[in-house]
Amino acid sequence: DAKTTQPPSMDCAEGRAANLPCNHSTISGNEYVYWYRQIHSQGPQYIIHGLKNNETNEMASLIITEDRKSSTLILPHATLRDTAVYYCIVRVLNFGNEKLTFGTGTRLTIIP
């Protein structure tokens, strides 16, 4: 069972920041928050992950609330190529828990 809740869809204007929320109120202390995205007709692509500190890489930023019950993925300057389904996943990082459990995700549409 997916342990996350995401809005089914969102729109964002091109060039603006896209903020994608995720609720994971039952997250355990040893579970990480991962984000993947799936552009139409392609396999999923890793974006970013974090435990409790905010994280930033070349693709996005991840903001995790202090109680870790929710997080936000931020695409700072959205482009049309960012149109995709975005999946928020929680998982434990130890051997034997390798699989990713995908929920329904958020379909993000970037508007020109």
Add this chain to the structure above:
Amino acid sequence: GAGVSQSPSNKVTEKGKDVELRCDPISGHTALYWYRQSLGQGLEFLIYFQGNSAPDKSGLPSDRFSAERTGGSVSTLTIQRTQQEDSAVYLCASSLAWTAYNEQFFGPGTRLTVL
């Protein structure tokens, strides 16, 4: 370097036939995963390999589904006596299992259509 590759990219078969799907992981990746995505559905885990062994087969939907991996590299997913409900995109991913976090790199998938 090359990413995960899968073949064929598309497969159309008749109900009752057997099909074999192939996955070539990224060189050096010891972990390999199979998922499937039915039309309009999310991704569903099927099976995971660590080397040539499969410690987690919990996602295989029936005994018509089997998978093997030889030489710690290429994997094949076999579906026997295909049914229409087997129609889906079958995705393969690989990762460096021995790192602190396991970023999974996905292939483009094989679209299976069972008529």
